[in-house]
Amino acid sequence: MRFDTVIIGAGLSGLAAGIRLAHFGRRVCLCERHTRIGGLNSWYERGGRRFDVGLHALTNLAPRQRREAPINRLFRQLRLSRDELHIVPQRHSRIVFPGCSLRFSNDFAVLEASVAEAFPAQHEAFQRLVAAVRDYDVYSYHLEPLPARKTLAAILSDPLLIEMLLCPVMYYGNAQADDMDFRAFCILFRSLFLEGVGRPAGGIRPLLDALAARLAEAGAELRLNCGVRTIACPDGAVTGVSLDDGTFLECDSILSSAGHLETLRLCDPAPASATTHPAGCISFIESIFHLDCPPADLGLDDSILFLNRTPEFAYRPPAALADAQSTVLCLPGNFGGGETVAGADLLRVTSLANPQPWLHLPADEYRVAKAEAAAAQLDGIADIAPLAGHARLADVFTPRTVLRYTGHLNGAVYGSPRKLYDGRTPIRNLFLCGTDQGFLGIVGALLSGVSMANYHLLAKA
Ligand SMILES: Cc1cc2nc3c(=O)[nH]c(=O)nc-3n(C[C@H](O)[C@H](O)[C@H](O)COP(=O)(O)OP(=O)(O)OC[C@H]3O[C@@H](n4cnc5c(N)ncnc54)[C@H](O)[C@@H]3O)c2cc1C
Known part of the structure; x- marks a missing residue:
């Protein structure tokens, strides 16, 4: 013992x-x-x-x-x-904001070209940002926190580009509402854009x-x-x-x-x-849908789609149970080059959630709230993903699930800020x-x- x-x-x-x-x-x-x-x-x-x-x-x-x-x-x-893991790469993914879309894949040149096309005046500044991210000593144990928004604004002058870069980076690992530490930004920017993403088949x-x-x-x-x-x-x-x-x-x-x-x-x-x-407050709901046909037949060919309906990206607990303005769609069937991938018939739709009401709903209201939130997510993406009649709800994951599986206070996905x-x-x-x-x-x-x-x-x- x-x-x-x-x-x-x-x-x-x-x-x-x-x-x-x-x-x-x-x-x-x-x-x-x-x-x-x-x-x-x-x-x-x-x-x-x-x-x-x-x-x-x-x-x-x-x-x-x-x-x-x-x-x-x-x-x-x-x-x-x-x-042993047979990891299949993404094909390509997108960040979509009103009137603007950026594309990326595991070839960083795809993002560079997309930024140059959508934001021609920011091309050199973007190169400077990439150099700063590559140079940052993210593994030092002795760095003071540095606000990412302010640091990005000192390099990039177009606020929309800043919001669009923050969106995937925050979704995939930011524990802080509204802003993030520049070190965390660098870690996530490198891991997502400079190194790339895939799925174990x-x-x-x-x-x-x-x-x-x-x-x-x-x-x-x-x-x-x-x-x-x-x-x-x-x-x-x-x-x-x-x-x-x-x-x-x-x-x-x-x-x-x-x-x-x-x-x-x-x-x-x-x-x-x-x-x-401080305890964390960032949490998500994630709905899993079965699709009755390959996603590409429904016009969905991205591996991951980060969708935001306003020019600003509000990364914070929404007032309502879930945020209707912003969602991440993940399509396992759009990874790899035709290999068999587990979950290829699924669509995962993730949105920011307000943990407190989810944690306190009585059991019957909780069940209804999950079904309603999933339906609202599908409605909210209908213009991009016309799934009516093709998607059947399989399950919904909420802040309550995070609390149950991890013990994280508030069901905070990424823990303390x-x-x-x-x-x-x-x-x-x-x-x-x-x-x-x-x-x-x-x-x-x-x-x-x-x-x-x-x-x-x-x-x-
Ligand atoms: C919806 C969602 C989607 C995600 N998707 C991705 C993704 O696609 N790619 C990615 O890279 N990351 C993803 N993540 C993030 C990733 O899951 C986490 O960053 C990572 O799993 C954290 O691992 P961990 O070991 O730090 O903690 P945890 O996974 O939280 O593990 C902590 C463990 O400690 C146990 N524990 C807690 N208290 C006690 C106790 N008192 N006694 C004994 N055991 C205890 C818990 O039961 C738990 O098993 C996602 C997270 C969520 C919520």
């Missing part, structure tokens, strides 16, 4: 940290409250078929030859093979199966259905964890992927910042990985687990 490290959560960051530590001979125990691994990026079965919980796309899809690209470094460190499960296999081979212990109820830290240092079933596990250190505030609230005694650190890039907490041997450390998304979460294990628990040994 004594471990070198207890890891809280077997989402992608916890799994990656567990593999890394166990590879180096550490005695590791992963405690996961749910009966399945994966956290926000897991899968479930309904009506006899498998659905991914939250998979639009795997970002950071740099070519294999770029050995130092994050995805390639990560796969080596976790001993994963890209062939078999959905998320083959990746989770591969991670579980590496974890077992490395000798880490994985306990499912095993919530951590409290973290014992009597003198400002961790001594162990009490589990929901009353068991106590002694350990020398803890790596938690449960979120910053959520982790501090488990501590006994709780540090002062357990009441002052204040990230702790060095993973340190006020407790000496308690560190964070995952969402609130600040590297987001599938590849980001894996990278976070590996880098926090390396930095805090392996480098000093």
